Amino acid sequence: TDADGRRRFRLELRTGSTEFLPGTRTATWGANGSYLGPTLRARRGDRVAVDVTNRLPETTSIHWHGMHLPARMDGGPHQPIARDATWQPYWTVDQPAATLWYHPHLHQVTAPHVYRGVAGMFLVDDPATDDLPLPKRYGVDDVPLIVQDKKIADDGTLDESKMTFGGLTVTGLLGDKILVNGTYDPRFEVTTELVRLRLLNASNARIYHVGFADDREFALIAMDAGLLGAPERVGRLPLSPGERAEIVVRFAPGDDVVLKSFPPPLRANVAYERLAGGDDEHDLVKFVAVDPLRPSPALPAVLTSTPAPPPTTGEEFRLTMGDFTFNGRTMEMDRLDRVVGAGTVERWDVVNGQSIPHNFHVHGASFHVLDVDGGAPPAHLRGVKDTVYVAPGSTVGLAVSFLPHSDPRSPYMFHCHLLAHEDSGMMGQFVTV
Ligand code: C2O
Ligand code: CU
Ligand code: CU
Numbered sequence: 357t358d359a360d361g362r363r364r365f366r367l368e369l370r371t372g373s374t375e376f377l378p379g380t381r382t383a384t385w386g387a388n389g390s391y392l393g394p395t396l397r398a399r400r401g402d403r404v405a406v407d408v409t410n411r412l413p414e415t416t417s418i419h420w421h422g423m424h425l426p427a428r429m430d431g432g433p434h435q436p437i438a439r440d441a442t443w444q445p446y447w448t449v450d451q452p453a454a455t456l457w458y459h460p461h462l463h464q465v466t467a468p469h470v471y472r473g474v475a476g477m478f479l480v481d482d483p484a485t486d487d488l489p490l491p492k493r494y495g496v497d498d499v500p501l502i503v504q505d506k507k508i509a510d511d512g513t514l515d516e517s518k519m520t521f522g523g524l525t526v527t528g529l530l531g532d533k534i535l536v537n538g539t540y541d542p543r544f545e546v547t548t549e550l551v552r553l554r555l556l557n558a559s560n561a562r563i564y565h566v567g568f569a570d571d572r573e574f575a576l577i578a579m580d581a582g583l584l585g586a587p588e589r590v591g592r593l594p595l596s597p598g599e600r601a602e603i604v605v606r607f608a609p610g611d612d613v614v615l616k617s618f619p620p621p622l623r624a625n626v627a628y629e630r631l632a633g634g635d636d637e638h639d640l641v642k643f644v645a646v647d648p649l650r651p652s653p654a655l656p657a658v659l660t661s662t663p664a665p666p667p668t669t670g671e672e673f674r675l676t677m678g679d680f681t682f683n684g685r686t687m688e689m690d691r692l693d694r695v696v697g698a699g700t701v702e703r704w705d706v707v708n709g710q711s712i713p714h715n716f717h718v719h720g721a722s723f724h725v726l727d728v729d730g731g732a733p734p735a736h737l738r739g740v741k742d743t744v745y746v747a748p749g750s751t752v753g754l755a756v757s758f759l760p761h762s763d764p765r766s767p768y769m770f771h772c773h774l775l776a777h778e779d780s781g782m783m784g785q786f787v788t789v
Pocket of ligand 2: 419420421422717718719
């Protein structure tokens with residue numbers, strides 16, 4: 357805490373090198389280290405300030421994905437941080453407990469900057485849900501899992517050749533090596549009966565389908581923007597880039613089980629399924645449980661009381677994803693695509709008019725998924741979210757709740773979070789007034 361009573365964080369973005377594979381070093385970028393960045397953590401009501409110093413060889417930005425803050429603190433393409441400059445955003449944390457993250461967001465270079473390693477988690481706590489008997493010892497039974505795929509050449513360099521889409525890639529780079537928290541082939545020692553995993557898909561393009569090798573079920577307790585009303589039992593969880601989920605898993609003494617990604621349900625045609633990684637299977641983390649395990653309190657039956665979609669108060673807006681465009685247009689820094697009322701709730705229908713998988717993320721808001729192709733959303737889409745998968749040919753109906761901050765001059769972004777698509781212009785901007 358600084359002299360003004362603010363909780364102050366420092367991020368220094370820098371280059372470095374990391375030994376992902378034994379015996380080879382990979383040139384990487386990170387925040388306060390050579391790969392990824394520290395987990396930042398703040399409580400609802402905290403006044404937060406961050407000093408972000410850019411020691412990278414080029415201009416970048418740092419966006420607070422999912423954070424409720426004014427647009428000029430958002431860290432998108434309009435808040436570049438030049439080489440050796442320090443950007444100092446500040447805001448008051450005012451949202452429910454959630455697993456958020458930060459990453460670069462400069463127009464047209466988000467994919468390489470994230471891929472080289474600039475990203476980290478930002479956890480928000482809320483006094484209103486602090487007392488829930490959920491696993492909460494960081495690194496012991498409350499564990500962040502930042503999941504990323506990489507292509508690493510034999511000499512250890514990061515292969516960025518398919519960073520942009522084109523040729524035979526339709527989604528951008530898909531790597532064959534999975535890193536979790538920057539570690540290849542990780543193992544976690546379980547010491548408690550219940551473990552809460554905070555999953556973040558921080559990959560450029562890969563869509564995961566998370567589950568255990570022995571098909572055990574687990575409790576889904578939170579999605580992108582916060583806790584569900586009640587835990588949902590599931591055995592598989594699709595997660596597209598930018599999405600988060602919190603799950604609680606029960607282990608038995610001596611368990612030895614792998615958290616995997618199964619072939620994801622992309623709902624694309626056969627050719628695009630394959631090109632977009634729809635056939636791929638990967639091990640994520642191996643869990644090995646000690647014997648005996650420390651007892652954990654039972655999961656509460658009710659988590660929060662406010663999961664219902666709010667009634668829409670604003671207009672309706674239809675966004676069709678076309679040829680890497682929204683409504684036929686690619687991103688332009690000085691064009692606004694929409695003006696919304698501060699604090700309003702609009703129905704947005706996001707249509708994937710292509711055969712290629714996309715997803716949809718909106719800044720300055722969180723949303724409920726009202727329907728998918730006119731039907732009720734599946735269990736994993738019933739929480740409050742900010743990013744959602746949009747399968748080829750499908751339409752996702754959202755109730756988007758915009759933040760109360762109004763600023764006619766600073767836009768928020770909406771975009772596909774497959775980073776090659778975003779960089780190629782599949783992004784638009786709106787202001788809240
Ligand atoms: Cu995670 Cu606009 O981004
Ligand atoms: Cu974002
Ligand atoms: Cu896309």
